[in-house]
Amino acid sequence: MTHRILFVCLGNICRSPAAEGAFRARAPHHATDSAGTSGWHIGDPPYGPMQMAALSRGIKLDDLRARQFVPADFDRFDLIIGMDADNLADIEALRPAGNETPVRLLTDFAPHIGTDHVPDPYYTRDFDGALDLIEAAVEGLDTHLRS
Ligand code: 4NP
Numbered sequence: 001m002t003h004r005i006l007f008v009c010l011g012n013i014c015r016s017p018a019a020e021g022a023f024r025a026r027a028p029h030h031a032t033d034s035a036g037t038s039g040w041h042i043g044d045p046p047y048g049p050m051q052m053a054a055l056s057r058g059i060k061l062d063d064l065r066a067r068q069f070v071p072a073d074f075d076r077f078d079l080i081i082g083m084d085a086d087n088l089a090d091i092e093a094l095r096p097a098g099n100e101t102p103v104r105l106l107t108d109f110a111p112h113i114g115t116d117h118v119p120d121p122y123y124t125r126d127f128d129g130a131l132d133l134i135e136a137a138v139e140g141l142d143t144h145l146r147s
Contacts, residue, residue: 003145004031006077008087012036012066014122015083017046018054021061023138035069037090042066053127074099081106084117109140
């Protein structure tokens with residue numbers, strides 16, 4: 001079954017494009033996109049160091065461009081996935097009345113990784129650490145969607 005899945009972070013240049021890229025590499029039959037709760041990087045490609053770290057794992061991100069999350073995304077997607085609690089709060093603040101689209105944390109799909117958020121590598125500079133969490137979680141997401 002094909003799902004429509006939106007990955008969301010703050011800037012849409014590090015974590016959510018990496019999650020989209022890692023997920024579509026694993027499960028290309030789904031319709032995916034990513035967005036930022038901020039509009040700071042609209043139109044920008046993923047951050048260079050994240051593109052490089054992803055590419056070293058065979059994950060290409062260069063076709064992606066940042067956009068801002070909008071209320072209409074609640075109707076366009078079946079599942080919206082944020083990277084941290086701030087993302088979830090910012091997403092929920094835009095939920096249209098009556099909409100029931102599930103909004104989840106990416107880390108919910110990999111409880112064994114022992115964290116409730118993906119630390120922002122734009123600040124931590126740990127791009128590989130973020131990708132380790134993201135790859136484990138999108139594997140869990142893929143398994144969840146198959147079950
Ligand atoms: P992201 O990381 O939310 O994973 O894309 C960030 C990228 C840029 C900024 C913040 C977070 N920024 O402040 O420009």
